Amino acid sequence: MTKILFVCLGNICRSPMAEFVMRDLVRRAGLEDRFLIASAATSGEERGNPVYPPARRKLAEHGISCAGKTSRQLMREDYGAWDLLIGMDTDNLRGMGRICGGDPEGKFRLLLDYTDRPGSVADPWYTGDFERTWQDVEAGCRGLLEALKRAGSV
Numbered sequence: 001m002t003k004i005l006f007v008c009l010g011n012i013c014r015s016p017m018a019e020f021v022m023r024d025l026v027r028r029a030g031l032e033d034r035f036l037i038a039s040a041a042t043s044g045e046e047r048g049n050p051v052y053p054p055a056r057r058k059l060a061e062h063g064i065s066c067a068g069k070t071s072r073q074l075m076r077e078d079y080g081a082w083d084l085l086i087g088m089d090t091d092n093l094r095g096m097g098r099i100c101g102g103d104p105e106g107k108f109r110l111l112l113d114y115t116d117r118p119g120s121v122a123d124p125w126y127t128g129d130f131e132r133t134w135q136d137v138e139a140g141c142r143g144l145l146e147a148l149k150r151a152g153s154v
């Protein structure tokens with residue numbers, strides 16, 4: 001079982017997009033039983049709120065539902081519970097370190113490090129460009145699944 005937690009600032013745009021794109025890829029690959037996938041926020045600002053409508057619409061354009069998902073904040077206990085904690089940008093990595101008390105087991109990653117364009121997923125909350133976010137998230141999740149396959153983890 002590979003347990004993956006995607007993390008962003010609000011858990012209403014980027015990390016839920018990654019959660020539901022990854023769930024979809026894994027389901028299509030017939031690997032549902034091998035994964036636990038969720039998402040969380042470094043901030044408590046959006047706690048309990050559903051996925052932001054433009055992010056939800058972008059997923060729906062691709063036939064992916066995120067019904068029922070609401071924002072929840074990352075907790076220190078998440079560090080032990082997940083194999084990989086994948087941030088969307090370098091600010092997220094800092095927030096994750098603050099909440100989890102560092103990354104002693106080397107579980108933190110950036111999503112775009114699984115692509116040929118490493119770096120940060122721009123925050124659509126500020127850019128308004130949800131198509132760009134979709135492209136980044138999709139490429140990152142595809143790269144992640146390929147990397148896990150190559151490593152023989154799944």
Ligand code: 4NP
Nearest residue numbers: 008009010011012013014125
């Ligand atoms: P996300 O986007 O981190 O991709 O979910 C944001 C959503 C809400 C806020 C910031 C970023 N906010 O400040 O409320």
